[in-house]
Amino acid sequence: MKHLLVSIFIFLFLPISVTYxxxxxxxxxxxxxxxxxxxxxxxxxxFTSSLxxxxxxxxxxxxxxxxxxxxxxxxxxxxxxxxxxxxxxxxTIIEAVVTFSTGRTQIIKQTVTPRYLDIIVEAQTKxxxxxxxxxxxxxxxxxxxxxxxxxxxVDSNNLLYTWRMNNxxxxxxxxxxxxxxxxxxxxxxxxxxxLEVSTLTGEILARRTVSIPSVSPxxxxxxxxxxxxxxxxxxxSLNLTGDSVTMQAEPFNLDIxxxxxxxxxxxxxxxxxxxxxxxxxxxxxxxAENQTFSASTIDFHVRDLNSLLQGVRGQFKLNF
Amino acid sequence: xNKKFFIIGGLAVILLLLGVWVYLLVYGAPATxxxxxxxxxxxxxxxxxxxxxxxVVIEESPVVNVDAGRLRQLTTGPVAGxxxxxxxxxxxxxxxxxxxxxxxxxxxxTESGETxxxxxxxxxxxIAAEIxxxxxxxxxxxxxxxxxxxxxxxxxxxxxxxxxxxYEGTALDVAFNNNEELYILSREADTSSAVTYxxxxxxxxxxxTLPFLEAKVEWGKERGDSHxxxxxxxxxxxxxxYEISGDxxxxxxxxxxxxxxxxxxxxxxxxxxxxxxLKSYFFDHSFGVKESLDSAVxxxxxxxxxxxxxxxxxxxxxxxxxxxxxDWYAGEITFADSVWLLDGNSLTGELLFDxxxxxxxxxxxxxxxxxxxxxxxxxxxKLDNTLWMYEL
Numbered sequence: 001m002k003h004l005l006v007s008i009f010i011f012l013f014l015p016i017s018v019t020y021x022x023x024x025x026x027x028x029x030x031x032x033x034x035x036x037x038x039x040x041x042x043x044x045x046x047f048t049s050s051l052x053x054x055x056x057x058x059x060x061x062x063x064x065x066x067x068x069x070x071x072x073x074x075x076x077x078x079x080x081x082x083x084x085x086x087x088x089x090x091x092t093i094i095e096a097v098v099t100f101s102t103g104r105t106q107i108i109k110q111t112v113t114p115r116y117l118d119i120i121v122e123a124q125t126k127x128x129x130x131x132x133x134x135x136x137x138x139x140x141x142x143x144x145x146x147x148x149x150x151x152x153x154v155d156s157n158n159l160l161y162t163w164r165m166n167n168x169x170x171x172x173x174x175x176x177x178x179x180x181x182x183x184x185x186x187x188x189x190x191x192x193x194x195l196e197v198s199t200l201t202g203e204i205l206a207r208r209t210v211s212i213p214s215v216s217p218x219x220x221x222x223x224x225x226x227x228x229x230x231x232x233x234x235x236x237s238l239n240l241t242g243d244s245v246t247m248q249a250e251p252f253n254l255d256i257x258x259x260x261x262x263x264x265x266x267x268x269x270x271x272x273x274x275x276x277x278x279x280x281x282x283x284x285x286x287x288a289e290n291q292t293f294s295a296s297t298i299d300f301h302v303r304d305l306n307s308l309l310q311g312v313r314g315q316f317k318l319n320f
Numbered sequence: 321x322n323k324k325f326f327i328i329g330g331l332a333v334i335l336l337l338l339g340v341w342v343y344l345l346v347y348g349a350p351a352t353x354x355x356x357x358x359x360x361x362x363x364x365x366x367x368x369x370x371x372x373x374x375x376v377v378i379e380e381s382p383v384v385n386v387d388a389g390r391l392r393q394l395t396t397g398p399v400a401g402x403x404x405x406x407x408x409x410x411x412x413x414x415x416x417x418x419x420x421x422x423x424x425x426x427x428x429x430t431e432s433g434e435t436x437x438x439x440x441x442x443x444x445x446x447i448a449a450e451i452x453x454x455x456x457x458x459x460x461x462x463x464x465x466x467x468x469x470x471x472x473x474x475x476x477x478x479x480x481x482x483x484x485x486x487y488e489g490t491a492l493d494v495a496f497n498n499n500e501e502l503y504i505l506s507r508e509a510d511t512s513s514a515v516t517y518x519x520x521x522x523x524x525x526x527x528x529t530l531p532f533l534e535a536k537v538e539w540g541k542e543r544g545d546s547h548x549x550x551x552x553x554x555x556x557x558x559x560x561x562y563e564i565s566g567d568x569x570x571x572x573x574x575x576x577x578x579x580x581x582x583x584x585x586x587x588x589x590x591x592x593x594x595x596x597x598l599k600s601y602f603f604d605h606s607f608g609v610k611e612s613l614d615s616a617v618x619x620x621x622x623x624x625x626x627x628x629x630x631x632x633x634x635x636x637x638x639x640x641x642x643x644x645x646x647d648w649y650a651g652e653i654t655f656a657d658s659v660w661l662l663d664g665n666s667l668t669g670e671l672l673f674d675x676x677x678x679x680x681x682x683x684x685x686x687x688x689x690x691x692x693x694x695x696x697x698x699x700x701x702k703l704d705n706t707l708w709m710y711e712l
Contacts, residue, residue: 044573044608088571116571118560120532120551122510129467130447132620132649134534134552144510146532148560150571179531180510213556220650227421228398229445229463232702233651252650 032060034096034110040206043088043114043151050080051096051108062099068092085114089151116150117206119195123185125253128222130232137185137214139309141255147179149197149206159205164194174198185214187309217254219300219314224248224283237317244287248280249300251312258304258311268299288320295319384433390711391678394428398705400460401449402698404430404691413691415698418449420705423460425476425483439476441483452500457519458483459494459502467534468492468507475519486522495539503527503539516543528567538582541627548588553578555593555644574603574610578644582631584624587664589631591619591645598642602664604629611667615640618648621657623688629664632672632697634685654703656682659710672697673710683708 032053041047053060065075067083075081086092091113099105124142125135137143147161157177163170165183174196185191194209220234224246238245251259265281267274276284286298296318303311384394398420406413412431416438419426423443428435445463452458455476462470471494473487492512493505502517504524512535514527530549538548546565553559559579561572574581576592583589588603600613615635622633636655647653658674675683684702691698697710 087573116560118558118571118575120560121557122532122534122551129464129469132536132552133646134554134557136554136556144533146510148531148562148569148571210558215556220652222651225421227445229421229447231651233654 032098032106032108034094034108036094036110036112040117040204040208041085041112041114042116043085043090045085045114046082047085047112048080048082049094049096049110049112051098053098058100058102058104060098061101064097066095066097083112085112088114088116090114113151113205115152115206116148117195117197117208118148118150119193119208119210120146120148121193121210121212122146123253124256125217126250126256126259127252128230128250130230131252136253137212138217138253138255139185139187139214140258140304140307141185141253141310142182142257143185143212144180144182145193145195147195147197149179152205154199154205158200160198160200162196162198164192164196164209166192167194176200189214215253216309217312218252219312220250220252221298221300221314221316222248222250235316237319239319240286240288244285245318246278246283246285247298247316248283249302249314250282251302254302254312255304255310258302258307262302263305264301264303264311266301268301270296271299286318384428384435389678391673391675392709393679394707394709396706399700399707400446400705401451402687402689402700402707403451403453403455404689404696404698405451405453405455406692407454414455415707415709416451416455417707418446418451418458418460420446422446423449423483425458427455438481439483440481441474443472450494450496450502452496452502452519453498454500457496457500457502459496461491461494464490471504473502473517473519486519487517492533492535493537495537497539497543497545498541499543501543503537505535505537507533526567528564528569530564530569536580548581548583550579550581553580553591553645555646559592561588561590572605573608580619580645582619582622582624584631584664585627585629587629589617589619589622589633589662589664591616593644596643598644602629602667604664613662613669616642617660617662618642618645620645621655621685621688622662623690625661625690626694631662631664632659632688632690633662634659634675634688634699654682655684657685659685659688659697672712678710 035050035052037048051063063077065072065081072081091111094110094112096108097105098108122144123135123137125138127135156179160174160176161178162174163181170181170183190211190213192209192211196204196207198204222234223231230248267276267284278284297315298318299315301313394415400418400420402415402417404413404415412429415428415430417426423446424437425439426435426437443460443462446460447463448461450459458474460472464470468490471489471491472485474483474485476483491504491506495503502519503514504517505512505514510533511529511531512533513529515524516527517524532551534552535549536552540547546563549562549564551559555578558575558577561574561579561581563570563572574588574590578593579590581588581590586605590603591598591600598616600616601610603610617633617635622631625632634657636657639655656676659672661670661672682703685699686702687700689698695712697712699708701708
């Protein structure tokens, strides 16, 4: 019993030294680290590195910064330094040599490898074939998202992708090799898409959040020729110089599904619904036969009746 | 009663004789029997001494007036594509062009102005065409409901006025390089891929794949050259610039809303939307610095000159404060362009000509192209798709 008590006494009063596990690229004691803003800078951009020691047990009395082994004399004792990232893929090693009030010195290190994480947005909405631009999402439309990570030696099939829409994780969590995903545009004028890319061991390589707009579909009318196809000039008013003219309605940024299978598609001439014999419901052939007016107003309306925001109406004037 | 009849009859004879006398007085007596009797041909053909043959009208080839000032309209009809071809130093250059709608191919002799049809093969609803640098090979694209349009590739016949088809498919974009190989960008599900099609061997080889579909490619001119790639522009969506060499996609430090770009030598001219306005910049790849232009130019209205960081651009001086380029894409607005020489090295600009002043007409320039000698500019007027040239 006496031996036991002595052993316990000695054990309790032995000097205690604490060791800490090295997590990631930062060698820290709990409560001291280097924080980079932005956390994952792109190449050739400015970023700041800050010493975060708010939870440190001992007080920091001296800070010396080193970047790629070179001491920054002008940054002596500063808690925050401004740096510029290098060209893509080239790492910058940042070290903070910290002296505590107890006289102890510690080196905190962080490696910043700049990468581009591009999120390419491709809305599955309509634009005519001659349109040189990209279509934009509208509420209820499908949107394909593609991640392109530059300056990574790791194949995308060996990376984990965590996609978020408005802070809700898509697909339930991180997915291996999932550099492409598809979402349905939510209500509102914009939504957020976040993406985090990490290695299979959990090291985060890049993180990005982008705001994506959502627009209302718009309508343009173009003259269509059997010889030349669709004219590239939008009309709001047209003079009928021949016997007839074929016009095509192009609903910009309307969901492709709605465009291909609309619940409602109708043409009106002077507010009267007309039966359109054209096989393409977006085309109408107009003639001057039996016209009693010098001008007519031609209306077009297309809509998904289950998703009322997926629709558009518009008009143009036809002069005789 | 008999007396009356005699008087009436006598008066009638007198009137008749009077009429004959008046006729003879006016027309004279007939000289020969032929003047009295009609030739009914009952006794054989009567052959006149001299047969007057109606003149034969020779239909000459239409001639384009190539001497009417530096700015000239080359066609009155719409053109789907064109190329100046200089087959040898001893023969004049020919302008090959493809007629929009039919796909028929014509040449214009730049010296005599003579226009000849060299292919009458019809490709219905031809909207765009590419021609190889020897004028031998053609890539015709037809109207379509989608961005992936029907493509027909062929060779012009040397013996008949026709084109022989060698490839048919669909394409998002095509372009010839200076080695007469055709780059074809096609859709592969939600991605795109490009092949190099060799018209001599009728074979194709994979060039590169892209992880996204809606891509704009600025093709390299020579075999083995790298290509610039970026997502098609949208005012509200970010675009990023990549360079693709072999199958390696390298991100370049150029990005922004509504990005469009064009490279010449070590300089990239690019547009982005900043502060709700379209802004143009030069980016020097050698030094990694960018410089803004005083006013925005649409990259689609520019062409690189001599791969030396020099660009020739069309710009409407009254519309330099554009919010975006989409209104022009959709055909809502049009321009009356002047043409400028922009030097990305010295950051200078020089006005070359004003189309409205020179022609008195509104010209909205697209498909600007400088010929190999750097002496002639060709372009199409977007308003009516006619072909024009300007001698620098």
